[in-house]
Amino acid sequence: MYKLTAEGEKYLKEGLPEKNLIRKLAQMPLTMQDLKTMAGSQIAVSWAKKNGWLNISGGTLQLTELGKKAMGMETSIEDGLREVGRVGSASQPVLEVLLGRSLAEESREHRAFSEKEIAQLTPEIITSRAWERLPFRPYDVNAPAPVIHPGKKQAYRAFLDDVKRELTSMGFVEMDGPLVELSFFNADALYMPQDHPARGIHDVYFVKEPQYGTVKRYEDLVKNVKKAHLEGAAGSKGWGGQFSEKESARLVLRSHGTALSARTLIAKPKIPGAYFAIARVFRPEKSDVTHLTEFNQLEGIVLDENASFRKLLGLLKEFATKIAGTDKIRFMPAYFPFTEPSVQAMVWHEGLKKWVELMPAGMFRPELTAPLGIKVPVMAWGFGVDRLFMIKENITDIRDLFTQDLKLLRDSKVI
């Protein structure tokens, strides 16, 4: 939209200076000397010359044939001034001249209608009911429009949001815990012996500085856990071997979500109680198509007097339906240091035409729960939610889950 500048308004009212000049010239002869006293004469002369309306010879102005003709006609510029004044626009070449001469400028007001048709709909048009008598200028719906990218959730995170919604609707309470963890919670409290191979540098990242935190707050718990490791607890023989409190305070990057469950178990959980977390975890592995050194685990526990292995299978089946979207599930024996009995739930992958391991789970060992003061059975699982998303979205490179490619992110579908 355009409007006239103050100068433009003045010319619209008083006429263009070049037009006024030739009119005057038709009445009396003029020299360049005479013009010096006339305001705006320079602009007038230069435009009249450019239009071929006059010649200057020996300091005297002479009207040309073209100039004589022009006196009786409305020029395109005059027409343009009127158009802009009335509808806020004019033809492109004229508009360019008007803008160039600062006779018109861009306007925020939408006065875009001519007497003939309506272009941009404006409050004025709407309220004046001009649309009752004027046609709308046809617009081309096939004309290209600029591409815009809406603010959008990261696709994988949106999926995690959905998973969280599903779990909370099933009655699970979200857990929280630190990324940098005491070995006590990352391993000891989970009944992983201190010389267990999965506690070594190939499975856990160790913090350089500070190397140690403190387990002082958990003195009694550490004592219980130590006893369970060395001599056993709840009727177990224990691991034997060695246990050092210093090792319990060793700081690591959380290597599995079960550390969160350990923290929940010591924090007076509700019984019956159901807890979950989507936990960021770290393993010293090189990233490739199927591995990440930092990834997510969906961790969860149910504490209940009546918890049982069969109920755990029922829970896994429900997860398969609600989260993985399949009811083709089967259960295989498995081993995890924290659980007994343990199970690996496999689901049928239609795309790959094979069974894929999806949900490792089990009943927490009594040697784990008893030292932490838990007297009821606990159903537990910790599965690769990354993999679940890949299966669901047919993603073959796990690194795409954390992609930094804006095209991928912008192109991702929300439905």
Next chain:
Amino acid sequence: MPTIELSFADLEKLVGRKLPRDADKLNEILQFAKSEVERLEGDDLAVTVEDGNRMDLWCAEGIARELRGALGLESGSAEYDMANSDYAVTVDKELEKIRPFIACAVVKGAKLNDQILKQLMQQQEKIDGTYGRNRKRSSIGLYDVDKIKWPLNYTVTKPGENAFVPLGFDKKMTPSEILENHPKGKEYGRLLDGCRSYPIFKDSKGQVLSLPPIINSNDIGKVTASTKNILIEVTGTDWRTVKTVLLVIAMGLADRGGSIQKVSVEYPYKVPEGSMKAMTPDAEPWTMLIKQDDISKLLGFEIGATEIEQLLKKARYDAAAELDNVKVFVPAHRADVMHAVDVIEDIAIMKGFGNMEPEAPSLPTTGSLTRLDAVTNRIREVCLGLGCQEILNFTFTNKKSLFERMGTDETKVIEVENPVSSEYTCLRSKLLPGLLQVLSMNKHRDFPQNIFEVGDCVVPDTNEENGTRQTRRLAILMSHDKANLTLIKSAVEALLRNFGAQYEIKKTTHPSFIETRCGEIKIGGHLAGIFGEIHPKVLRNWDLDLPVTAIEIELDALKKF
């Protein structure tokens, strides 16, 4: 979990029955031995044993033993005859502080061939590595009995004495030379770090059998397909482990047609059972009394005494129901059994997980997100409303991104001791570097590029039990040819207004931002964040050409969670 290479025909022979060639069907059977087919091509069969604690299953003989029970070919515990003998080993008392335990067995007449021998080496390697904790807790040695002069001495040597020819070499080396020059010496020498004397295993002629746990002699300590009679020796730091490993190896060789003879080991100190003489291998089972109710309760269905007994026998336990209990005889080689739950799992496996109807649990609980997550979600929505694309970055990063590229001085961050790539060496303390990295990867994509992330950052803090302060932060970047301070300030104020925060904004300076175009955000008097135009010097560090404006706020300052 260990993957082991087997021969399909050999496994069939050991089981005593044809096995399906189809991997899925084979898995149906192998699951009873917690195993799964990894590869089946011709006679080559690789299986993964899905149990890091049941080293008795890490060999064809062990898997077959389990399957014979599961398939009903045998029932109850596997019995092995173990004859007493005059074979004896004496132990030097100096070993109590170095490598205190040894257990030995003699197996005569086992029928070996190259393929079985290969499996035996594989079994030895897997057990030494994982279960034996890289030979620290236990390590296995095999010898040719016919080259030995009994009795044997498990004794000590000075590092420079008792030179012998180690396996794979042709000249004599002293123990200290072995530690220095032999590949196994270099690999396992650390187990003898700080010892002035080393363990050595010798016969009564003075011949060296081995330098435990490093290397055997190239002569007596070499077993080939034609070796008729084998001595198995296991040394280590944990008596239970040493005895169990010995038993498992001996049982395997017995399954190959060998007959086991016991060896008496005389200690100058007491072994954990309290005696000073041990007859090994020791296959005496121990008993466990389990309440039948506990079994039903843990598994979640009623299971009667008869069925429990049957399933236990399939799982190769001897068992007898007694009133409300079941008395279980746990075979000595089942080192994994520590608690009744281990036995109950075996009952469940033999029952078949597929034969248990999953029971949908009813959770009488009300679910909820953490307050932090709930607030985070609200904040993410406002950012989306500002037209920003959400980003999900790794927490892991490196100091070059965090500091050098941002033009700031290094501050303390949480670094790891054992990084596997130079890209991931420490955890992020800020979100902005990760977002700038996103822009630097997308120079050729459409602008404007408005992006945000809400995520966790950590910095060292010795006041915390985990030595770390973890905060949830929000960062936004807006980049296009007209991006400037006004634009980002509008965004900052829109955010803070919508968060309901009492805030003030003050002029500040920061090396990542243009000096006069940078503001700090204070919430409740505390510094909570920063915003402004990123300095062109920083933009060049990230190879960026268009103006970038940025916000980073610590959400904890909002005190809303």
